[in-house]
Amino acid sequence: xxxxxxxxxxxxxxxxxxxxxxxxxxxxxxxxxxxxxxxxxxxxxxxxxxxxxxxxxxxxxxxxxxxxxxxxxxxxxxxxxxxxxxxxxxxxxxxxxxxxxxxxxxxxxxxxxxxxxxxxxxxxxxxxxxxxxxxxxxxxxxxxxxxxxxxxxxxxxxxxxxxxxxxxxxxxxxxxxxxxxxxxxxxxxxxxxxxxxxxxxxxxxxxxxxxxxxxxxxxxxxxxxxxxxxxxxxxxxxxxxxxxxxxxxxxxxx
Numbered sequence: 001x002x003x004x005x006x007x008x009x010x011x012x013x014x015x016x017x018x019x020x021x022x023x024x025x026x027x028x029x030x031x032x033x034x035x036x037x038x039x040x041x042x043x044x045x046x047x048x049x050x051x052x053x054x055x056x057x058x059x060x061x062x063x064x065x066x067x068x069x070x071x072x073x074x075x076x077x078x079x080x081x082x083x084x085x086x087x088x089x090x091x092x093x094x095x096x097x098x099x100x101x102x103x104x105x106x107x108x109x110x111x112x113x114x115x116x117x118x119x120x121x122x123x124x125x126x127x128x129x130x131x132x133x134x135x136x137x138x139x140x141x142x143x144x145x146x147x148x149x150x151x152x153x154x155x156x157x158x159x160x161x162x163x164x165x166x167x168x169x170x171x172x173x174x175x176x177x178x179x180x181x182x183x184x185x186x187x188x189x190x191x192x193x194x195x196x197x198x199x200x201x202x203x204x205x206x207x208x209x210x211x212x213x214x215x216x217x218x219x220x221x222x223x224x225x226x227x228x229x230x231x232x233x234x235x236x237x238x239x240x241x242x243x244x245x246x247x248x249x250x251x252x253x254x
Contacts, residue, residue, distance in 0.1 A: 020089025135206035160185030
């Protein structure tokens with residue numbers, strides 16, 4: 001059994017890489033390949049996570065990579081060049097493989113697990129997922145002209161889950177995590193609504209929103225883990241302003 005569990009991360013990587021390669025070569029395979037990927041990854045992660053199905057921890061560890069897959073599929077729809085599609089597939093493959101590797105060590109080989117690794121990789125996956133999902137939702141607003149009142153609640157639920165998941169895996173108290181995730185969801189949704197009025201590409205708006213999310217998550221984690229010092233705050237603030245400036249200065253304004 002341990003040998004099978006040890007091979008799961010690599011099977012997940014092969015499934016993601018092979019699936020996106022097939023879809024890039026033949027778009028008509030999109031639906032069957034995507035459905036197969038969800039079934040395979042769902043099965044593999046369910047076997048890898050050694051927790052009862054009625055435990056919230058199981059669903060948090062399970063949904064983080066599955067939502068990343070969902071966001072990647074949505075983002076894929078807006079891509080036109082095969083290179084971009086393959087690049088997205090490569091990024092997804094690497095992230096899913098790394099996450100699955102750390103899950104295996106966390107649950108089945110604790111002696112190999114490094115403290116706080118699962119927290120850090122969950123933060124990375126949440127940030128990447130947020131960019132892909134926000135970009136897709138902005139794309140729906142711009143390209144399909146869907147009303148904002150339909151998209152905003154979806155983003156609120158998504159951002160609330162992302163914030164709560166990161167705080168929970170960082171071992172923040174459940175009550176405080178729930179309060180912060182709701183407040184974070186409201187604030188991030190307000191930023192999402194404000195950015196939707198900017199005359200920029202959907203990826204630019206998503207990039208700006210992702211920077212805000214990263215700052216909020218970083219400050220929240222540091223505060224709850226009693227690591228929020230002046231130096232930490234200034235470091236996050238400096239990084240946020242630099243990235244925002246780069247995005248705004250290089251963006252193509254419509």
